[in-house]
Amino acid sequence: MAKRIFQRPKYLKDAVFHYCPGCGHSIIHRLVAEVIEELGIGEKTIGVPPAGCAVLAYDYFDIDMAEAAHGRGAAVATGIKRVLPDRIVFTYQGDGDIAAIGTAETIHAANRGEKITVIFVNNGVYGMTGGQMAPTTILGQNSTTTPGGRDMNRDGAPLNLSEMLGIVNGSAYIERTAVNSYKNIRRTKKAIKKAFETQMAGLGFSMVEILSPCPTNWKKSPVDACKWIDEVATSVFPLKVIRDKTGKK
Numbered sequence: 001m002a003k004r005i006f007q008r009p010k011y012l013k014d015a016v017f018h019y020c021p022g023c024g025h026s027i028i029h030r031l032v033a034e035v036i037e038e039l040g041i042g043e044k045t046i047g048v049p050p051a052g053c054a055v056l057a058y059d060y061f062d063i064d065m066a067e068a069a070h071g072r073g074a075a076v077a078t079g080i081k082r083v084l085p086d087r088i089v090f091t092y093q094g095d096g097d098i099a100a101i102g103t104a105e106t107i108h109a110a111n112r113g114e115k116i117t118v119i120f121v122n123n124g125v126y127g128m129t130g131g132q133m134a135p136t137t138i139l140g141q142n143s144t145t146t147p148g149g150r151d152m153n154r155d156g157a158p159l160n161l162s163e164m165l166g167i168v169n170g171s172a173y174i175e176r177t178a179v180n181s182y183k184n185i186r187r188t189k190k191a192i193k194k195a196f197e198t199q200m201a202g203l204g205f206s207m208v209e210i211l212s213p214c215p216t217n218w219k220k221s222p223v224d225a226c227k228w229i230d231e232v233a234t235s236v237f238p239l240k241v242i243r244d245k246t247g248k249k
């Protein structure tokens, strides 16, 4: 009899994603669901979805979810984790969500060492609202609010949130990965697992920043969007472990 070697993860509902073809959110949802299943924590995990293209994540994950207003993920997750410390709590946030409107609560949650996990999806633009400049838009990158490219003098430099959070006291594990190739997808899954394990060990704040293609707003084919991550985005946002107090490989 044929052996089944690939199937829908247990904690993803049998629903069709609304994401555009080539969007990284679909891959990242799958990786998070696989990790939850492999760690055996589906019955005690609570996810906090964002405002942004992933606003309907609660329609896809078959776990408890509590929606946060734009940027408020770290604050909502902090409240849930403090009331229910035995649960595994994660936020799922875009770069506009976490690095613009949610900067303050994110920095303070990290600094306090809140035992939450942040899945930070960096696609370099405000995807859902039509591709405006985000804090993570790189210099020269076109967006609907920076036609002709982001300009240092006018718009400032891109914000490296992970490096910022890497120096605050309560951060236990922060890594930047990408989902533009098979190899990077494998690394991203490993990082997501380590971030959840960091929380389970009670070590403090954990976050994985994931460079993720948005072919629609970048006006590129899915293949070219993946290439652009390797050729351009990683020169500003290098893939690396930024903080690791776990003592584990």
Ligand SMILES: Cc1ncc(C[n+]2csc(CCOP(=O)(O)OP(=O)(O)O)c2C)c(N)n1
Pocket (backbone or CB within 6 Å): 050, 051, 052, 053, 054, 069, 070, 093, 094, 095, 096, 097, 098, 121, 123, 125, 126, 127, 128, 129, 134
């Ligand atoms: C308080 C508040 N301000 C603004 C908005 C409008 N808004 C909804 S989604 C979004 C941008 C989302 O971009 P990002 O967080 O990068 O996620 P993406 O859609 O790219 O995944 C904005 C500005 C809102 N919903 N609430």
Ligand code: SF4
Pocket (backbone or CB within 6 Å): 018, 019, 020, 022, 023, 024, 025, 053, 123, 127, 128, 213, 214, 215, 216, 217
């Ligand atoms: S607009 Fe971009 S981030 Fe949003 S679903 Fe489409 S490809 Fe994904």
